Amino acid sequence: xxxxxxxxxxxxxxxxxxxxxxxxxxxxxxxxxxxxxxxxxxxxxxxxxxxxxxxxxxxxxxxxxxxxxxxxxxxxxxxxxxxxxxxxxxxxxxxxxxxxxxxxxxxxxxxxxxxxxxxxxxxxxxxxxxxxxxxxxxxxxxxxxxxxxxxxxxxxxxxxxxxxxxxxxxxxxxxxxxxxxxxxxxxxxxxxxxxxxxxxxxxxxxxxxxxxxxxxxxxxxxxxxxxxxxxxxxxxxxxxxxxxxxxxxxxxxxxxxxxxxxxxxxxxxxxxxxxxxxxxxxxxxxxxxxxxxxxxxxxxxxxxxxx
Numbered sequence: 001x002x003x004x005x006x007x008x009x010x011x012x013x014x015x016x017x018x019x020x021x022x023x024x025x026x027x028x029x030x031x032x033x034x035x036x037x038x039x040x041x042x043x044x045x046x047x048x049x050x051x052x053x054x055x056x057x058x059x060x061x062x063x064x065x066x067x068x069x070x071x072x073x074x075x076x077x078x079x080x081x082x083x084x085x086x087x088x089x090x091x092x093x094x095x096x097x098x099x100x101x102x103x104x105x106x107x108x109x110x111x112x113x114x115x116x117x118x119x120x121x122x123x124x125x126x127x128x129x130x131x132x133x134x135x136x137x138x139x140x141x142x143x144x145x146x147x148x149x150x151x152x153x154x155x156x157x158x159x160x161x162x163x164x165x166x167x168x169x170x171x172x173x174x175x176x177x178x179x180x181x182x183x184x185x186x187x188x189x190x191x192x193x194x195x196x197x198x199x200x201x202x203x204x205x206x207x208x209x210x211x212x213x214x215x216x217x218x219x220x221x222x223x224x225x226x227x228x229x230x231x232x233x234x235x236x237x238x239x240x241x242x243x244x245x246x247x248x249x250x251x252x253x254x255x256x257x258x259x260x261x262x263x264x265x266x267x268x269x270x271x272x273x274x275x276x277x278x279x280x281x282x283x284x285x286x287x288x289x290x291x292x293x294x295x296x297x298x299x300x301x302x303x304x305x306x307x
Contacts, residue, residue: 057123058288059274062134064202066275071209072128073228074177075169086209088168089229094213098149100234101156108149110213114199116149117141121203122196127258127287129222133272138217139200143190146197152187152235160184160240161216162232178247183216183227184240184254188296194219194289220289222256251307257297258287259306 069083076082094110123137147159163181165172172179189195196217199206206212211228218225224244234240244252251265260270260283271280286293297305 057135059135063276067134067136075171083209089208091213097232100236101153103151117145124219131272134275138198140198143195155237156235157237159190160234161227164229164231181243220286220293225256253304255305262306
């Protein structure tokens with residue numbers, strides 16, 4: 001009998017999405033894998049889903065068609081309707097460079113990496129700084145597992161993520177943006193159980209428009225912190241200057257934790273629009289995950305934690 005360690009935000013599958021839909025999706029995965037339509041490494045996700053609980057969302061799932069066709073991805077376009085353009089980004093071969101303050105800098109193939117981690121499915125709320133939100137099922141693995149594989153030196157205090165710059169990305173021609181896209185977290189944030197590296201969405205390989213083949217997912221922060229299409233992970237003792245922080249430090253800070261009481265300089269963050277229904281609902285502190293992450297900031301009360 002598998003032993004499940006309850007973390008506090010799990011919920012039984014039947015309360016999140018119908019069991020028939022979940023099992024049907026997994027059945028489709030098995031069939032697709034048998035026909036070699038999906039990458040072999042992702043097939044392991046199907047085996048990992050069954051014993052693992054889904055993560056508590058407290059909301060209905062966003063329909064896949066909305067989550068995969070309404071995207072921010074400035075490397076491609078400033079338009080939300082960029083998903084067709086994103087299909088040109090090849091998802092394999094793909095590798096991650098582990099750099100900086102690590103015991104042995106190296107480059108690892110993504111499929112080799114996926115053989116060394118425990119894949120699972122988690123349902124997370126996602127909150128964009130633009131005040132829209134969705135609730136989706138990610139497949140992936142805890143960021144802490146990647147940190148462990150990288151084996152950072154004791155002096156490393158931050159983890160920086162750099163996204164791909166590919167010839168298919170028309171937005172890279174804009175001189176306004178300080179490419180490449182760089183994001184970062186502290187070592188303590190990276191070790192938090194909620195921090196996740198996503199490789200799938202809705203039981204399928206992660207679509208390129210959503211950051212495939214591998215992205216960062218930090219559900220308690222605004223969405224721009226969750227870097228897409230990652231190619232380099234650097235461990236450092238210096239806090240990285242992140243992409244949007246470099247563009248507008250008065251509007252987008254390093255921490256970017258969700259807080260309904262702290263407005264963006266140009267709009268309120270008190271409420272958010274749910275993709276699909278367009279329902280407006282109250283925003284929750286740390287996007288509803290305060291019980292699991294607030295302790296990370298107990299000693300940082302003098303810093304600008306929420307924007």
